[in-house]
Amino acid sequence: MSGDRYELNLLVIVMDVNPIWWGQQAQREPEFTLSKCLDAVMVMGNSHMAMTTTNRLAVISSHFQDSHFLYPCKNWTGGDGAWDGTMDEAPYCGDGKYELLSVANNVVAEEMKRVMSTTEMKGNSTDTLLAGSLAKALCCILLQKIVTFFSAGQEMKSRILVIKTAEDCARQYMNFMNVIFAAQKQNILIDACVLDSDSGLLQQACDITGGLYLKIPQKIALAQYLLWVFLPDLEQRPQLVLPPPVHVDYRAACFCHRNLIEIGYVCSVCLSIFCNFSPICTTCETAFKIQLPQMMKSKKKKLKQSI
Amino acid sequence: MASLSEEVLLVLKKVRQRKQDGTLYLMAERIAWGPEGKDRFTVSHLYSDIRCQKISPDGKAKIQLQLVLHTGESSTFHFSNDSSALTDREAAKDLLQQLLPKFKKKANKELEEKNRMLQEDPVLFQLYKDLVVSQVISAEEFWANRMSTTNTENTLSDKKQDVGISAAFLADIRPQTDGCNGLRYNLTPDIIESIFRTYPAVQQKYGENVPHNLTEKEFWTRFFQSHYFHRDRISTGALDIFSECAKQDEKGQVPSYEGYGFSAAASTSNPNRTGKENSNSAIIKRFNHHSAMILAAGSRRGDAPNDQASETSSTDGNSRDSDLFQPPIKKVKLQEAIDYLDLQREDGPKTVALNLKKSDRYAHGPVPLESQKYTTSQDIINSITCIRHEMANYVPNLAQVLTSSAVSSAIAALSPGGVLMQTGTQQAINQMVPSEVQGELKHLYIAAGELLRHFWTCFPVNSPFLEEKVVKMRSNLERFQMTKLRPFQEKVQRQYLSANITGHLEEMLQTAYNKLHAWQTRRMMRKI
Numbered sequence: 001m002s003g004d005r006y007e008l009n010l011l012v013i014v015m016d017v018n019p020i021w022w023g024q025q026a027q028r029e030p031e032f033t034l035s036k037c038l039d040a041v042m043v044m045g046n047s048h049m050a051m052t053t054t055n056r057l058a059v060i061s062s063h064f065q066d067s068h069f070l071y072p073c074k075n076w077t078g079g080d081g082a083w084d085g086t087m088d089e090a091p092y093c094g095d096g097k098y099e100l101l102s103v104a105n106n107v108v109a110e111e112m113k114r115v116m117s118t119t120e121m122k123g124n125s126t127d128t129l130l131a132g133s134l135a136k137a138l139c140c141i142l143l144q145k146i147v148t149f150f151s152a153g154q155e156m157k158s159r160i161l162v163i164k165t166a167e168d169c170a171r172q173y174m175n176f177m178n179v180i181f182a183a184q185k186q187n188i189l190i191d192a193c194v195l196d197s198d199s200g201l202l203q204q205a206c207d208i209t210g211g212l213y214l215k216i217p218q219k220i221a222l223a224q225y226l227l228w229v230f231l232p233d234l235e236q237r238p239q240l241v242l243p244p245p246v247h248v249d250y251r252a253a254c255f256c257h258r259n260l261i262e263i264g265y266v267c268s269v270c271l272s273i274f275c276n277f278s279p280i281c282t283t284c285e286t287a288f289k290i291q292l293p294q295m296m297k298s299k300k301k302k303l304k305q306s307i
Numbered sequence: 308m309a310s311l312s313e314e315v316l317l318v319l320k321k322v323r324q325r326k327q328d329g330t331l332y333l334m335a336e337r338i339a340w341g342p343e344g345k346d347r348f349t350v351s352h353l354y355s356d357i358r359c360q361k362i363s364p365d366g367k368a369k370i371q372l373q374l375v376l377h378t379g380e381s382s383t384f385h386f387s388n389d390s391s392a393l394t395d396r397e398a399a400k401d402l403l404q405q406l407l408p409k410f411k412k413k414a415n416k417e418l419e420e421k422n423r424m425l426q427e428d429p430v431l432f433q434l435y436k437d438l439v440v441s442q443v444i445s446a447e448e449f450w451a452n453r454m455s456t457t458n459t460e461n462t463l464s465d466k467k468q469d470v471g472i473s474a475a476f477l478a479d480i481r482p483q484t485d486g487c488n489g490l491r492y493n494l495t496p497d498i499i500e501s502i503f504r505t506y507p508a509v510q511q512k513y514g515e516n517v518p519h520n521l522t523e524k525e526f527w528t529r530f531f532q533s534h535y536f537h538r539d540r541i542s543t544g545a546l547d548i549f550s551e552c553a554k555q556d557e558k559g560q561v562p563s564y565e566g567y568g569f570s571a572a573a574s575t576s577n578p579n580r581t582g583k584e585n586s587n588s589a590i591i592k593r594f595n596h597h598s599a600m601i602l603a604a605g606s607r608r609g610d611a612p613n614d615q616a617s618e619t620s621s622t623d624g625n626s627r628d629s630d631l632f633q634p635p636i637k638k639v640k641l642q643e644a645i646d647y648l649d650l651q652r653e654d655g656p657k658t659v660a661l662n663l664k665k666s667d668r669y670a671h672g673p674v675p676l677e678s679q680k681y682t683t684s685q686d687i688i689n690s691i692t693c694i695r696h697e698m699a700n701y702v703p704n705l706a707q708v709l710t711s712s713a714v715s716s717a718i719a720a721l722s723p724g725g726v727l728m729q730t731g732t733q734q735a736i737n738q739m740v741p742s743e744v745q746g747e748l749k750h751l752y753i754a755a756g757e758l759l760r761h762f763w764t765c766f767p768v769n770s771p772f773l774e775e776k777v778v779k780m781r782s783n784l785e786r787f788q789m790t791k792l793r794p795f796q797e798k799v800q801r802q803y804l805s806a807n808i809t810g811h812l813e814e815m816l817q818t819a820y821n822k823l824h825a826w827q828t829r830r831m832m833r834k835i
Contacts (some may be wrong), residue, residue, distance in 0.1 A: 020682060023690020026697060034694060035701050039708045046705075116698035119691055126687065130442045174670045217726060221717035228721055240467050243727045255668045270661060272668060283665050 008148055009233055010158035011048045012058040012137040014043055016071075017112070018128045019063070019119050021166040021196070032219040037195075041163065041222035042108060045071075046101045047231055058140055059108055061115055064126055067133035070111040071104055071139070090141050127169035131176045134160065136191070138182055159211065160191035161230050168199050175284055180205045191230050208247045210234075214243055255283065274288060317402055319395045321388035325349060332382055333402055336410070338374070350382055354410035360403050362396065370396050374403075421450065430753060443787050447797065457545060472539070474601055476501040492531055504604040505597075705778075719786040740808065744799060748808055755812055760785055762819050767825065781823050788816055 015037070022034045045057045059070040068276055141158045148156050160183070183190055183205075191211040192202040206213040216225050229242055251260040254275040265274045270284035280287050322340065324465055329342040329349075339351040356376050363371040370386045384399075425432045438447040439446050476498055479676040503510040509530070516528050682690075718725040762780040765773045796809045 003523055019694040020687050020690045022681075023693040025687070026693050027690075031698060035697060035704075036708070038701070039703055039705055042703055043705055043708050105703050105705070109701060113698050113701060116695055119695065121687055121691060126682065170671055192694060214727070217720060218717060220711060221713040224714045224717040225721070228718070241728075243721065253671070258671065270663060283668060284661060284663050 008054050008056065008152075008154055008156040009048075009052070010056045010058065010141060010144055010156055011045075012138055012140060012158065012160045013045060014060045014128065014130070014133045014162045015041060015159060016128050016163060016165045017061045017063055017115065017163070018126070018166040019116065019278050020126050025165070029219065032222075036220070037163070037222060038108070038112060040226060042105050043163075043223045044226040044231065045104060045108075047227060048105065049101060050098065051231075052054065052184055056144070057104060058137070060137055060140075061112065062128050062130050062133035063115060063119070064117065064128055065122075067129055068111065068115050069136070070108045070115075072105055073111050095124065127172070127214065128164075128166050129172070130162070130164070130169070131172040131179055134162070134183075135175070138179060138186070138188065141188060144184070147155045157234065159191060159233065161191045161226075162202060162205075163193045163195070163196045164199055164202060167197055168201050173201070176205070179186065180208050184209050189234060193222075193230060195222070203246060203248045206244065207277050212237075213246055316406075317398060319386070319388075319399060321386070321392075321448055322395070323385040323387050324382065328387070333399065333406075338403070340382075352382065354403075354406050357403075357407055357410075360400065360407065369589060372396050372399055412491065433750050434757055437750055438757065438787075441678060441790060443754075444783050444789065448761075474598065476505075490525070490531075494527060505600045518752070532622060553716055624835070639649075740799065744808075747795060751809075751812060753813065754791065755787065758787055759815060762823075766822070777823060779825070781820065784816055784819060788813075792816075 010115075017034065022037075026033045041059070043257045045059065049055050049057050057071065057227070061068045061070050061088045062134075071261055072211075075104065097138065137160050141156075144158070145156045149156050180190065188209065190202075190209045192199070192213045194205050194213070194215045203213050205211070214225065214230060216222060232240055251262055253259060253274050254261050254264055256274055256276070259274070259275060261275050265277050267274070267281040267284060267286060269286045270281060272281060272283040274281075277290060278307040279289070286298070314335040315332055316335065317331075319331040319333075322329060322331040324340050324342075327342050329340055329345075332341070332348075334341045336355075337351055337353045338357070339348040339349040341350075354373060354771060356378070358375045358377045361373040361375065363369060363373075371383055372386070373381050373383045375381045386396045386399075388395055425435060435449060438444050439449050503513070517523055521529065721728065758780065762777065762784065765780065767778040768774055768777055792809060792812060799808060
């Protein structure tokens with residue numbers, strides 16, 4: 001089964017399944033709910049696996065409680081060989097589908113039900129743990145890379161597709177940036193398909209790693225957007241006419257107000273950014289003196305008078 | 308009439324000009340001639356206006372002096388004093404010869420300087436053409452700013468560099484055969500200086516021996532005769548004063564540069580080399596030594612840091628220590644024996660620990676802290692129950708994922724020209740207008756930049772001069788806009804419809820006008 005002509009391609013889909021957002025979405029727009037979204041994601045996953053036999057898929061759900069591997073999953077009782085399609089019992093799905101695809105679909109559906117049924121609102125946080133999910137995705141990719149390298153001697157290309165719904169969480173910034181740079185170092189693309197509000201962090205992620213960022217105008221056509229834009233892999237993308245990259249706002253935020261600023265003051269000791277000059281840096285308590293230009297002005301006046 | 312403050316250097320009587328008798332006066336800054344009997348000067352030329360002087364040939368009967376001005380005019384003076392005509396003219400000519408160069412340089416230099424600057428810098432030339440030739444600003448204004456900067460630059464650069472030593476200075480001496488078995492060496496002071504700078508030992512010997520023992524000529528004869536100078540350095544008897552120099556060189560007081568044809572292995576490993584190889588290696592060693600000395604001489608002349616570097620490289624550090632301090636050398640040796648480099652603690656750069664009070668600020672990224680949506684806890688509970696309910700009844704229905712209308716609108720959005728593809732298809736401006744137009748635009752930018760620079764340096768307005776200048780600059784800017792910018796814009800719009808390439812320039816000019824207007828209103832308010 002080691003197809004030498006085909007490269008191994010791993011696609012990891014990270015789905016944002018924040019129940020609060022999806023619950024509200026079900027009330028806002030009943031025609032596009034989590035079920036529809038899951039269907040679209042399954043179509044995408046099936047298409048990816050149907051392209052070549054050496055394509056692989058992983059699906060991670062990103063919740064505010066935890067991040068969970070929907071596929072492949074340890075809980076599935078159908079046997080160990082979920083990755084390469086061997087199984088002891090193929091569940092009958094009635095439409096003659098390629099078994100790998102039907103297995104994948106069933107597993108994803110089962111796991112998602114389990115995740116949702118165990119949802120509890122324990123803490124205060126309602127933010128999706130996206131950084132954690134991406135980190136898990138990276139670990140999965142790395143593990144697969146090592147395994148395929150040692151077993152089949154092949155290189156593996158991988159990318160991550162993030163389907164995002166809720167807003168960014170400011171507290172995950174540091175982790176997020178670390179994940180992005182780790183992905184960049186490992187040559188892993190991060191693509192982003194955003195359903196609701198623009199996410200600055202994901203824009204940066206896509207810009208840094210070389211992936212595509214797309215905010216979808218119509219949620220009900222999600223599957224079409226996924227297939228059109230995100231299905232082709234890195235080598236095929238330059239040959240297609242795809243949406244152009246967005247302009248990323250790389251402005252820094254000042255430490256005092258968290259406003260995005262273009263021109264500011266930077267402490268030379270601790271590199272913290274401020275929008276206004278203050279004689280003491282509040283982060284490291286260094287005192288600064290700035291030579292104000294009024295001194296120069298009075299000097300000039302004197303000279304002029306003497307002429 | 309001559310002003311009383313002018314100093315009269317020479318007065319010559321009986322000098323005719325245009326067949327009129329008169330007197331020629333040479334003053335500090337000009338030359339003047341007045342007819343006899345009259346008080347005033349009819350002819351007066353500043354020395355700086357005079358291009359050159361000419362005298363009539365010696366054999367001629369008429370003894371004349373002609374002054375040719377820069378403008379091309381000339382004045383001829385006929386010295387008609389019977390007895391001293393020739394001496395008069397010679398005196399006048401000599402004085403003029405001394406004075407003219409002083410004044411000539413000043414006048415010409417400025418023009419030459421300007422011409423040179425214009426020729427060297429095509430951008431400046433273009434700017435000059437755009438601004439002065441089309442009469443947007445006057446030539447004095449243009450040069451007023453430039454001349455001061457370039458003059459200071461030139462004087463600064465003159466002071467910095469000393470001329471280095473040519474590497475081939477010894478070879479350039481090129482002895483010429485004297486005809487009868489001798490050789491003639493031409494030594495200029497430059498060559499002597501180079502020899503002294505490169506071989507300080509020779510300079511030492513010169514100081515010792517000249518002028519007590521040998522004349523300079525003899526010293527140099529001995530130098531060239533000595534085998535020190537020649538290729539094959541076989542040291543002869545002690546008579547040769549330069550044998551010491553050779554010995555000093557051999558000691559190895561040479562800066563350690565990597566030379567040509569030098570390999571450490573070759574010098575030690577092969578004792579059985581032939582005579583030819585030996586002489587070749589000797590030549591190469593001398594060549595390397597010569598080059599090294601030149602480099603060392605160059606760096607010795609340099610500034611303080613270079614001096615330090617050459618010092619440490621030309622003399623071995625240890626030997627210097629041992630010359631100065633004899634007793635501690637044992638201590639040093641002991642210390643060296645017990646110190647092992649890898650057992651020592653790594654001496655990284657000395658750092659000061661960062662003392663942060665609020666380090667969590669770094670963790671927050673440039674994400675504004677305000678949360679846009681506030682969800683009540685009731686909302687949350689509702690959402691969760693809703694989702695749970697939905698998922699409990701979930702069955703994947705992959706055949707009904709899309710409707711054709713949704714798909715066709717999605718495809719339309721993703722096709723070129725669609726909603727999502729807007730920014731990509733915009734053509735870069737530089738593909739829409741040809742390069743001549745781009746070039747013109749660049750020149751406009753440079754000219755506008757220059758004018759705006761003059762304008763903005765007037766602020767803050769402190770003196771009446773600056774006030775006038777500001778107003779004048781505004782009129783200059785307006786003139787520029789009328790004569791240059793508008794026609795260009797119209798031309799571009801006629802030919803290349805959609806390109807708006809002068810928008811930014813207009814913006815900059817408008818900002819300048821606004822600033823001036825604000826300043827003027829503020830002044831009005833203050834006066835009231």
